[in-house]
Amino acid sequence: MKAELDAALVKDFPLLYGDRNAPMQQTCMCWGFECGDGWEPLIRELSARLEAEIACIPADEQPNYRASQVKEKFGTLRFYLTSGTDVMYDMINAAENMSAETCEGCGKPGKTRGGGWIVTNCDDCAAKRD
Numbered sequence: 084m085k086a087e088l089d090a091a092l093v094k095d096f097p098l099l100y101g102d103r104n105a106p107m108q109q110t111c112m113c114w115g116f117e118c119g120d121g122w123e124p125l126i127r128e129l130s131a132r133l134e135a136e137i138a139c140i141p142a143d144e145q146p147n148y149r150a151s152q153v154k155e156k157f158g159t160l161r162f163y164l165t166s167g168t169d170v171m172y173d174m175i176n177a178a179e180n181m182s183a184e185t186c187e188g189c190g191k192p193g194k195t196r197g198g199g200w201i202v203t204n205c206d207d208c209a210a211k212r213d
Contacts, residue, residue, distance in 0.1 A: 084116040088123045092116065096130040098137040102149045102165075110151050111163075117154035119187035121208075126153060129162065129178040136171055158201035159183045 093100040102110040116126065130150075137148045148171070152163040160182035162175045186193030188208035195203045204212060 084118060084123060085120055088120060089115045092130060096134045098145055099130055099134050099150050112150055112152060121186045121188045121190035122160055122182055124190055125178055125181055125185055129174060132174050133171055155187060158195040158203045
């Protein structure tokens, strides 16, 4: 993901991404958002919902609820938390499912495609990949 999109997510959701610049011994978020720009709106919407949930937790417990890794794997989004509630995990599951129908490159409707590396792309982005 582009650096400016990464920085905007971290700025807009400080409770969720409080460990973004922590060392690799502490979190995989040190590598940033390991996916294409097309999923930024999906991640942004999920982040807003998770941030709201975290804000409802007592302040002294909020640091326990942080994103620990956000990446693409097998063509879909993977979003990991250090700790979460059932509601949070349901939100994450829904976003991960939506990523299977959203082009990782541009955000248009897409589908999961094989051919070596599994990706979710629209027809235009898939043609550029070939």
